[in-house]
Amino acid sequence: MSITQAQAEAAIIAARQAAVSIGVPMNIAVYDDGANLKAFERMDGALLGSLDIAMNKARTAALFGFNTEALYDFSKPGGTSPGFEQSNGGLTVFAGGIPVRDHDGRLLGAVGISGGAVTQDFEVAEAAAAAARAA
Amino acid sequence: MSITQAQAEAAIIAARQAAVSIGVPMNIAVYDDGANLKAFERMDGALLGSLDIAMNKARTAALFGFNTEALYDFSKPGGTSPGFEQSNGGLTVFAGGIPVRDHDGRLLGAVGISGGAVTQDFEVAEAAAAAARAA
Amino acid sequence: MSITQAQAEAAIIAARQAAVSIGVPMNIAVYDDGANLKAFERMDGALLGSLDIAMNKARTAALFGFNTEALYDFSKPGGTSPGFEQSNGGLTVFAGGIPVRDHDGRLLGAVGISGGAVTQDFEVAEAAAAAARAA
Amino acid sequence: MSITQAQAEAAIIAARQAAVSIGVPMNIAVYDDGANLKAFERMDGALLGSLDIAMNKARTAALFGFNTEALYDFSKPGGTSPGFEQSNGGLTVFAGGIPVRDHDGRLLGAVGISGGAVTQDFEVAEAAAAAARAA
Incomplete structure (x- = not known):
């Protein structure tokens, strides 16, 4: 199972609304469980x-x-896996990316938000992920 | 001037409808005049x-x-610019990418469609570009 | 749905046997439907x-x-999509890669074989894909 | 001398069993002495x-x-070779990769395991390396 078009569209709409409500325009991304856009x-x-x-x-x-x-x-520094963030061509390891799982806990994909302060990105990402799950 | 969110959304919706009408699910992309997604x-x-x-x-x-x-x-072969398609990290030079201009002819961005036969991609791209212009 | 470990192992074993039977050692690859190894x-x-x-x-x-x-x-030359093989970071467009689908026709992944003549690669790939489907 | 197919298969099987026994599905890689998969x-x-x-x-x-x-x-920090881990296109310098040597100490290749906590990866890698050596 992979994230559906309907779930992706719900995530985009919810992120857009959350971004408007805090007055910060955002970049909104949805990836599937194969890590493809x-x-x-x-x-x-x-x-x-x-x-x-x-x-x-x-x-x-x-x-x-x-x-x-x-x-x-x-x-x-002091973590178990020094340089981990350089794997996979370079990872992003601060808030704003949230996985989307189905009701049985299986990974369907993820949303990623960037454009504001990290706390704002996180807040918008939560709205997007919740909308994808509910769709 | 660059393609707006409203124009991009109109292009996506129009492409989606055209794709459904011919029964071929598509990848739909919109880029701005800075050649950014x-x-x-x-x-x-x-x-x-x-x-x-x-x-x-x-x-x-x-x-x-x-x-x-x-x-x-x-x-x-025989064209004026051999290897032209290898510039810019590699161009795509078959149908399905169409620029979007404003009413004064200024370039705003472009749409790109892929997923079917080249003629189908082109048909869906025309619908997307027309919707972006009208939005 | 994506190709399973059991299907991938069946593909490897079948490819190995087919390669031994023609006396040509092979490289045997299995990818999933997200195009990941x-x-x-x-x-x-x-x-x-x-x-x-x-x-x-x-x-x-x-x-x-x-x-x-x-x-x-x-x-x-003369095809509909000149330069198509340069998409996706460079494609391979000669025989030896075969998709694996489930009984409803959904794409699960693919096998790829290389090491012999192209006809040999193809023959071994067919054995691998058939074994994956049957597993 | 390089790691053989029989040794690589033994490493894969042993890693798979060790992974099952701790309940953590793993990615299992075997490289040869030319640093090729x-x-x-x-x-x-x-x-x-x-x-x-x-x-x-x-x-x-x-x-x-x-x-x-x-x-x-x-x-x-404080080591002799700052930036060492960025050589060779980027190295991984936490546990889970273990060389495989023959009985005379010659390097044949290596195994690499990832998917769990670093201590789990290491445990499974030890099982894989031991099986390769014994094969």
């Missing part, structure tokens, strides 16, 4: 440099099935 | 390998302001 | 340079759901 | 992002003939 939108005014970050957050969360910020524990 | 959707069942092609068609059309198939004339 | 074996004596080719044949067939040699029609 | 298996349910890590652990151990975690001493 499923859907994307760069809102008007969203930071161009955050395009790559949003995509890589979604890819990272899809590759490992964890929130991106959780992966920092592996690679941080 | 603006929006994307991989429909359920669309060929995974056409993801890269749809994006590169839109990028190619945005870079040069021509339909992708028109660029083949430069690079074909 | 699932299993691989380089038999003793297999050409080292064919490692990359076997993997790319399987990746190509998984990306498009066609036998690799069928894709040559798109990119050959 | 010899065999690979991604078990059902193994983390997709660990595919790259397993392969790079085996490649790293094959390149230097040391356990991957031993190489961290060179590159860690």
Whole structure:
């Protein structure tokens, strides 16, 4: 099972609404369980440099099935896996990438958001992931 | 001026409808006038390998302001610019990428479609580009 | 649905047996439906340079759901899609990559074989794909 | 001398069994003494992002003939070789890659395991390396 078009569209719409409600235009990415792009939108005014970050957050969360910020524990100074974040062509290990699972816990894909402060990215990503799950 | 979120969304919706009407799920890409990704959707069942092609068609059309198939004339055997298609990290020079211009002819960006026969890709791209112009 | 470990192991075993029976050691690759590596074996004596080719044949067939040699029609001189084989970081468009589908026709992944003459690669790939389907 | 197909198959089987016994599906890679892929298996349910890590652990151990975690001493803050881990296109310097030597100490290749906690990866890699040596 992989994330569907309907779930991806629900994630994009929910992220867009959450971004508007906090007044921060965002880059919104959805990846499937094979770590391939499923859907994307760069809102008007969203930071161009955050395009790559949003995509890589979604890819990272899809590759490992964890929130991106959780992966920092592996690679941080004193962590178990120094240089972990350089695997897979370079991972993003701060908040804004969240996996999407089905009701049985199977990984379907992930969303990635970038364009604001990390806490804002995370908040919008939560809205997107919740909408994908519910769709 | 660059393609807007509203125009990109209109292109995606129109491409999706045209793809459904011919029964061929498509990869749909929209790039802006900076040749950067603006929006994307991989429909359920669309060929995974056409993801890269749809994006590169839109990028190619945005870079040069021509339909992708028109660029083949430069690079074909006997053309004026042998190897032209290898510039910019590799261009796509068959149909399915179409520039989007405003009413004064200024380039705003481009759409790129891949997933069917080249004639089908072109037909869906025309629907997407027309919808973007009208939005 | 994606190709399973049991199907991948069946493909490897069948390819190995077919390679032994014709006396040509082979590189044997299995990719899943997300175009990610699932299993691989380089038999003793297999050409080292064919490692990359076997993997790319399987990746190509998984990306498009066609036998690799069928894709040559798109990119050959006079074909509809000049330069098609340069998409996706470079495709392999000669025989030896065969998709694996389930009984409902859904793409599960693909096998790729390289190490002998193209006709030998194809013969071994057919044995591998048949074994994966039956597993 | 390089690791044989029989040794690689023994490593894969032993790693698979060790992974099952601890209940953690793994990515299992075997590289030869030329630092080229010899065999690979991604078990059902193994983390997709660990595919790259397993392969790079085996490649790293094959390149230097040391356990991957031993190489961290060179590159860690205060170590003799800052940036060492960025050589060779990027090395992996945490546990899970183990060289395989013959009875005279000659390097034959290496195994690399990823998919669990680093201690689990190491445990499974030890089982794989031991089986390769015994085969």
